[in-house]
Amino acid sequence: MSDDVRDRFEIPKEMRSMAEASLEQACKAFEKFVTAAQTTADTIEERNATVRAGAKDISGKAIAYAEKNVQASLDHAQSLLKTKDVTEVVRLHGEYVQGLMRSLTEQAGEMGQIVGKAAIDATKPKA
Template sequence: MADKKTGFEIPEQMRDFADKSMDQAKKAFDDFMSATQKAMSNVEGSANAMQTGTSDINRKALQYAEEHMNSAFEFAQKLVRADDVQQIMNLQQEYLRKQMEALGEQAREISDKASRTAQDAAKAVKD
């Protein structure tokens, strides 16, 4: 009875393949993010209140997208290394909890930035 098998075994070759695939996907995503950030830098124009605020919000949204993708890649790598279904469930629960916390905080930050941008734009129109 000491030889207890769960029926959940992933061959090492599959784990290696998944690791390499994740590394390639992460590199492609990082390259995409670099190109996107460079493109955003090239199109930023004048410094009026609305444009500045919009650029800040866009940068923040891009930062959040990058954080979420990095978190997803990290989660996927942990899943590949999971030993059993219970560990997968625990990893998923932890990932979802952290993502929901992050989304709530990020939504508040974007909302605050949008409100400040609108107030600054309204103030600039009055002046």
């Protein structure tokens, strides 16, 4: 590839649109996940001191997940800035989306376990 072509490298509109749509979809899924977790945490917090501890765990985990996902997005953006050709952009984007989906799936599973434990703890009779 000549230096002129490399200097004029731009991401095609279709690829940029696909990347933006994928990112938007992932963001919406994560927002729904966080909203559901927060709603659950808010509901549980109304129960009692035992439940407050569970809600604190849920909130803390949701914040940690958000931080992790935002950092992954920033890292991805940084890696795109270093690309040299369209093939590399496509590869990096595919890896990012796959990693994000794996991460969101894992996070949802972990959050489900935390919420489930908090719910069980909330329904235990006080000793």
